[in-house]
Amino acid sequence: MSQDPIHQPIAHDSAVGHVTGSARYVDDEPLPAHTLHLAPVLSTCAHGELGARDYSGALAMPGVVAVYDVDRIPGRNDVSPVAGDDPLFADQRVEYAGQLIAVVAAHSRVIAQQAAQRVRIETRPLPAIVTLEQAMAQSSFIQAPYQMEAGQPDQALSDAPHRLSGTLDIGGQDHFYLEGQAALAMPNNEGDLRILSSTQHPSEVQHAVARVLGWAQHRVDVHVRRLGGGFGGKETQGNGVAAACALVASDLGCPVKWVLDRDDDMRMTGKRHDFKIQYQVGFDAAGRIHALDMTQHVRCGYSMDLSSAIADRAMFHADNAYHIENMRVRSLRYKTHTVSATAFRGFGGPQGMMGIERVIQAIAHELRLDPVDVRLRNLYPQAPPQRTHYGMAVQDAVTEPLIHDLMEACDYRKRRAEIQAHNATQPTIRRGIALTPVKFGISFTTTHLNQAGALVHIYQDGSVQVNHGGIEMGQGLYTKISQLAASVLGLELSSIRVTQTQTDKVPNTSATAASSGADMNGMAVVRACETLRERLMSFVAQHWSCDLEQLSWERGQVRGPDQVWSFGELIQQAYLNRISLSAVGFYATPDIHWDREQAQGRPFYYFAYGAAVTEVSVDTLTGENRIDRVDILHDCGRSLNPAIDLGQIEGGYIQGLGWLTTEELVWSEQGTLMTHAPSTYKVPCARDTPAIFNAQLWAPGQNRELTVRRSKAVGEPPLMLAMSAFYALEDAITQDTYPALNAPATAERLLNAL
Amino acid sequence: MQIAFLLNGQTIRLTLDDPHVTTLNWLRDNGHVGSKEGCAEGDCGACTAVMAEVVDGQIQLSPVNTCIQLISRLNGCALITVEGLSQDSIHPIQQAVVDEHGSQCGYCTPGVVMALYYGLNAQPPQNREQACDLLAGNLCRCTGYQGLLRVAMDLPKIARDRLEPLVEALAALHAPTPEEHPTTLNQALALRAQWPDAQVVAGNTDVGLWVTKRHQRFERVLMLHRIPELQQIHLDNGQLVIGAMVTYTQALATLTQHWPSVDRYLKRIGSVQVRSAGTLGGNLANGSPIGDMPPMLIALQAQIELQSVRGTRHLPLEQFFIQYGVQDLADDELLVRIHVPMESRSLAMAKLSKRADQDISAVSLGLSARVENGCLLDPVIAFGGMAGTPKRARHLEQALNNCPLDRVDWQVLAQDFEPLSDARASAEYRMRAAQGMVKRACQQLLGQPIEVLV
Numbered sequence A: 001m002s003q004d005p006i007h008q009p010i011a012h013d014s015a016v017g018h019v020t021g022s023a024r025y026v027d028d029e030p031l032p033a034h035t036l037h038l039a040p041v042l043s044t045c046a047h048g049e050l051g052a053r054d055y056s057g058a059l060a061m062p063g064v065v066a067v068y069d070v071d072r073i074p075g076r077n078d079v080s081p082v083a084g085d086d087p088l089f090a091d092q093r094v095e096y097a098g099q100l101i102a103v104v105a106a107h108s109r110v111i112a113q114q115a116a117q118r119v120r121i122e123t124r125p126l127p128a129i130v131t132l133e134q135a136m137a138q139s140s141f142i143q144a145p146y147q148m149e150a151g152q153p154d155q156a157l158s159d160a161p162h163r164l165s166g167t168l169d170i171g172g173q174d175h176f177y178l179e180g181q182a183a184l185a186m187p188n189n190e191g192d193l194r195i196l197s198s199t200q201h202p203s204e205v206q207h208a209v210a211r212v213l214g215w216a217q218h219r220v221d222v223h224v225r226r227l228g229g230g231f232g233g234k235e236t237q238g239n240g241v242a243a244a245c246a247l248v249a250s251d252l253g254c255p256v257k258w259v260l261d262r263d264d265d266m267r268m269t270g271k272r273h274d275f276k277i278q279y280q281v282g283f284d285a286a287g288r289i290h291a292l293d294m295t296q297h298v299r300c301g302y303s304m305d306l307s308s309a310i311a312d313r314a315m316f317h318a319d320n321a322y323h324i325e326n327m328r329v330r331s332l333r334y335k336t337h338t339v340s341a342t343a344f345r346g347f348g349g350p351q352g353m354m355g356i357e358r359v360i361q362a363i364a365h366e367l368r369l370d371p372v373d374v375r376l377r378n379l380y381p382q383a384p385p386q387r388t389h390y391g392m393a394v395q396d397a398v399t400e401p402l403i404h405d406l407m408e409a410c411d412y413r414k415r416r417a418e419i420q421a422h423n424a425t426q427p428t429i430r431r432g433i434a435l436t437p438v439k440f441g442i443s444f445t446t447t448h449l450n451q452a453g454a455l456v457h458i459y460q461d462g463s464v465q466v467n468h469g470g471i472e473m474g475q476g477l478y479t480k481i482s483q484l485a486a487s488v489l490g491l492e493l494s495s496i497r498v499t500q501t502q503t504d505k506v507p508n509t510s511a512t513a514a515s516s517g518a519d520m521n522g523m524a525v526v527r528a529c530e531t532l533r534e535r536l537m538s539f540v541a542q543h544w545s546c547d548l549e550q551l552s553w554e555r556g557q558v559r560g561p562d563q564v565w566s567f568g569e570l571i572q573q574a575y576l577n578r579i580s581l582s583a584v585g586f587y588a589t590p591d592i593h594w595d596r597e598q599a600q601g602r603p604f605y606y607f608a609y610g611a612a613v614t615e616v617s618v619d620t621l622t623g624e625n626r627i628d629r630v631d632i633l634h635d636c637g638r639s640l641n642p643a644i645d646l647g648q649i650e651g652g653y654i655q656g657l658g659w660l661t662t663e664e665l666v667w668s669e670q671g672t673l674m675t676h677a678p679s680t681y682k683v684p685c686a687r688d689t690p691a692i693f694n695a696q697l698w699a700p701g702q703n704r705e706l707t708v709r710r711s712k713a714v715g716e717p718p719l720m721l722a723m724s725a726f727y728a729l730e731d732a733i734t735q736d737t738y739p740a741l742n743a744p745a746t747a748e749r750l751l752n753a754l
Numbered sequence B: 001m002q003i004a005f006l007l008n009g010q011t012i013r014l015t016l017d018d019p020h021v022t023t024l025n026w027l028r029d030n031g032h033v034g035s036k037e038g039c040a041e042g043d044c045g046a047c048t049a050v051m052a053e054v055v056d057g058q059i060q061l062s063p064v065n066t067c068i069q070l071i072s073r074l075n076g077c078a079l080i081t082v083e084g085l086s087q088d089s090i091h092p093i094q095q096a097v098v099d100e101h102g103s104q105c106g107y108c109t110p111g112v113v114m115a116l117y118y119g120l121n122a123q124p125p126q127n128r129e130q131a132c133d134l135l136a137g138n139l140c141r142c143t144g145y146q147g148l149l150r151v152a153m154d155l156p157k158i159a160r161d162r163l164e165p166l167v168e169a170l171a172a173l174h175a176p177t178p179e180e181h182p183t184t185l186n187q188a189l190a191l192r193a194q195w196p197d198a199q200v201v202a203g204n205t206d207v208g209l210w211v212t213k214r215h216q217r218f219e220r221v222l223m224l225h226r227i228p229e230l231q232q233i234h235l236d237n238g239q240l241v242i243g244a245m246v247t248y249t250q251a252l253a254t255l256t257q258h259w260p261s262v263d264r265y266l267k268r269i270g271s272v273q274v275r276s277a278g279t280l281g282g283n284l285a286n287g288s289p290i291g292d293m294p295p296m297l298i299a300l301q302a303q304i305e306l307q308s309v310r311g312t313r314h315l316p317l318e319q320f321f322i323q324y325g326v327q328d329l330a331d332d333e334l335l336v337r338i339h340v341p342m343e344s345r346s347l348a349m350a351k352l353s354k355r356a357d358q359d360i361s362a363v364s365l366g367l368s369a370r371v372e373n374g375c376l377l378d379p380v381i382a383f384g385g386m387a388g389t390p391k392r393a394r395h396l397e398q399a400l401n402n403c404p405l406d407r408v409d410w411q412v413l414a415q416d417f418e419p420l421s422d423a424r425a426s427a428e429y430r431m432r433a434a435q436g437m438v439k440r441a442c443q444q445l446l447g448q449p450i451e452v453l454v
Helices: A015-020 A109-116 A132-137 A153-159 A202-213 A239-252 A262-268 A307-316 A349-367 A371-378 A399-410 A412-424 A477-489 A517-544 A567-576 A642-660 A717-733 A747-753 B023-029 B092-099 B109-122 B128-135 B146-153 B165-171 B185-194 B207-212 B248-258 B260-267 B272-277 B280-285 B293-299 B394-400 B410-416 B427-445
Strands: A036-042 A048-054 A064-068 A100-106 A120-125 A146-150 A162-170 A182-187 A193-197 A220-224 A256-259 A274-283 A289-299 A326-334 A429-442 A451-458 A464-468 A496-498 A552-554 A557-559 A582-588 A593-595 A600-602 A606-619 A625-634 A692-697 B002-007 B010-015 B048-055 B058-065 B078-080 B199-201 B221-223 B233-236 B239-243 B303-308 B311-316 B321-323 B334-341 B346-352 B363-372 B375-384
Touching: A015 B092, A015 B109, A036 A109, A036 A239, A036 A262, A048 A100, A064 A109, A064 A239, A100 A109, A100 A239, A132 A274, A132 A289, A132 A326, A146 A307, A153 A274, A153 A289, A153 A326, A162 A349, A182 A239, A193 A202, A193 A239, A202 A220, A202 A239, A239 A256, A274 A349, A289 A307, A289 A349, A307 A326, A307 A349, A349 A371, A349 A429, A349 A717, A371 A399, A371 A429, A399 A412, A399 A429, A399 A606, A399 A625, A412 A429, A412 A606, A429 A717, A451 A517, A464 A477, A464 A517, A477 A496, A477 A517, A517 A557, A517 A567, A517 A582, A606 A717, A625 A642, A625 A717, A642 A692, A642 A717, A717 A747, A747 B427, B002 B165, B048 B109, B048 B165, B058 B109, B058 B165, B058 B272, B078 B165, B092 B109, B092 B146, B109 B128, B109 B146, B109 B272, B128 B146, B185 B221, B185 B303, B185 B334, B233 B248, B239 B248, B248 B260, B248 B272, B260 B346, B280 B293, B280 B334, B293 B346, B293 B363, B293 B375, B346 B427, B363 B427, B375 B394, B375 B427, B394 B410, B394 B427, B410 B427
Parallel strands: A036 A256, A193 A220, A289 A326, A464 A496, A625 A692, B002 B078, B199 B221
Antiparallel strands: A036 A100, A048 A120, A064 A100, A146 A326, A162 A274, A182 A193, A182 A256, A274 A289, A429 A606, A451 A464, A451 A582, A552 A557, A593 A600, A606 A625, B002 B010, B048 B058, B048 B078, B233 B239, B239 B334, B303 B311, B303 B334, B346 B363, B363 B375
């Protein structure tokens, strides 16, 4: 037998399927006979009253079967995750350009798309609130303001030797998962529905479908094998796609498929929230922050979606890695007539951190200090634990040693001195460098979501099938799950089959989100496997008439005082002796609690940490720029799979880099999204990655909490390492006055700031 | 229309009722679902396959964005999709991507693998620059590209595939000759006169989007890719004569030989996929104000040759663009050749876009001049993206002529243009950055040491 697969750099379980094209996504499934295809009719108006809807042109086309709109919904017109305010189809009024009004069902996707163009919708325009500034001016709140506070911020501000105030605008981001949202709904023999969906949250799709149809949830099964990227964009945004398919499929009794065209997807579905952050900070001559008063203005779009939790998380991360004794964070959440902003890797955390990093940069500039020194002077100490502005003790702060390791490894001080000397010559190409840390809280801040289930079967040939509630979207969850199951049962990875995720195998799942996939589902799988192992051991002890202590379980073999069974023999014997070979596992994250009323508690089980140094060049003639080098140290605890975790770190950094540099969402004054395709919305491509890219796991990493094999979650935290690139660009253009660059730092913004 | 092609070695014969069927839709509708749709506009590369044609007895490979390439274009060709790489065992490129942890969600991966396959068998990258060029047309949202770049840079270590048998196999195909695919210029001109409503298709990198995004339907398509006369590039009487159907990829070597500074500019046009399909003639005839070739060719004072059954005429390229969406091209005419004078002018090019690679220009610039005594003489400055058509900056040309750079008033550019604001750039930025671009281009022509970042 080979070694324990845990902590090994094992390839993604679908890697061969990926490279050969045989790994299937929803759009690749062979279709049952008589499958119909949908195409959307979207609002072109940001806010208006719906008038006449003329479908005759579409219905007259050969191949078109029907058009469905709000009048055809048997249950509730609601596909929202929380607040009941996301209609499947617009009803009486439209609230953003791109909102779904109807779907055309046809025998092919191309016909459906052509027919949708022939639908005529009358809309009487109403005044639209498009920008955050407009929403602020009109106090267009979508939710009550919320506040977290520690110490005496007002007093400490007025007592501080130095004060600064400022503003930072942060743009949104499209997920640009390569696979558009997709669903295939198939009626079964009882008229119930099986749905293949590209969702991160199959249980929520199940609920949304049942609600729209007016059915009990037990009539809907949702199956997901893999997603072509999710990044939070498929946490809630697939609900409508699946519900529309389900509506048509249940009505016509035939399979129905909808794969969103890229432009439709970008117009229809939510994006990262844009923020405006205002701050007042008081500090001393050494750059130590005495008090911070920060207001986060959040553009939520036309509905709540997950904005409450996202805006909360932005507040939780308003301190990033810094202990600020006197601190107030206010969060104002606005309604606009734009697409409802949604979950995106980091879930508000990135915007929150960008705010405090801006504050640090501004202080450093004011005091003419190296920003790294201001950072080091404000970090949460390793000991004694200090409390955050929401009352949680930071027990595991490792940013300080991690930053020191990073600075040494990448020669930060020397390089910074060289860059300053270069820029002092007033060159055409200016250079910049910045180091930023990340401290990211791990757990759903909605505490009840921190639960996961698993179902593990052992079949008579000794092969093991593992089911769990998590979704594979590229992050290697299934691989880590396989490693854990193989490790607990002492088997080869080839004995473990992780099957697609199904609501009829593991019910009531939480979204695969909040970086929690491996932490929670991994633990549930471990528990199910341990249950099986213990059950089998008890059986053996009884069968061999010995004590449990006399037995050992090593690499799939049971060894007793007198004999040895291979795993195959063990399973055969257990079956013949009528021992159940199936077990469920369940995990609920311990020790966390959150009192939203008091804004106090321990919302996070632990924190993940990292830091990055990025070096850049900027052309002062045009603002064009290049990311020259990045050095990253990131703490994954005891990594379950260093290769997969490194992939998350590299990919997260580049995705964050896109958010903060070239990915600019542009809306027209009327509220139409202008950047709805890759021709105008520019995610990083290969050349945008720095030529020198040093990313490493931080070797001393440990999780002090009892997470699965002492690992740390890694999905979201590395995205925020890219803040170093933004502040390096800002550093490059900084001269006597502080440029206070807004994000994304496009070439245009950089030139304007020079 | 009858067509025949080889798909992963297997002969496919089709009768097409609908000329709009894209290669990707045909593949996927027929169970070949390895190639993915990421954008259906040739911008993400998830659908990339490799097309093989016989040119002068040799196999010529092109990476294809199958989402926008019409299936009829495959007539007489071989298409290799990701399924074709691992028919017996996994291809070394695929194994390398596995070993380098180059896939995460896997959706872009088949397209990346096919771009790598093209690179391996056409021109393996020798360094990171070339690896980035090879992968510029393939967006990956998960990995940050590091493993993929390692595979691309290691391609020279992998043995090339044996593609010679395709020559015989394609000859044995006896592909039909559809009327819509004329094989001589005279045939094409006759059809152009006969079918004034037909959509002329060159590389299909733009028309393809009219099909997939605007859902436009044409009476007919008239495809020009099989006319050898339009694919020639040669020197004639002090002029470089470029056939309208010469692709960027085909033109690259000749153009960089004569004007070395255009290498990076040309490689920033689209991606290997787009440059293997897109043609110089198509880029001009399309009339877009943000096409990348007009600034370069206007700066080089190129003439274009227009033909119809009525005869031939020549026109300075800059006069071809009348106003936005209107070109000096009659309903029965085709743009057939570009004539570039080879006088001793120096050329500098610049392109401004939100992203360095595979992006449409916000502003593009061509600047040519004679260099004497540290000054530029008779400069020609042509911009894209600054007006409704590609256009010369006459005021700035005058200000720059024989004037030391430190005395040039760059602001006169504001007398030449009133650019628009759009999703790519604001009017103010276009104006300011354009001045920076010209200044940098002038410094380049004068041989001053300058660093260009993108």
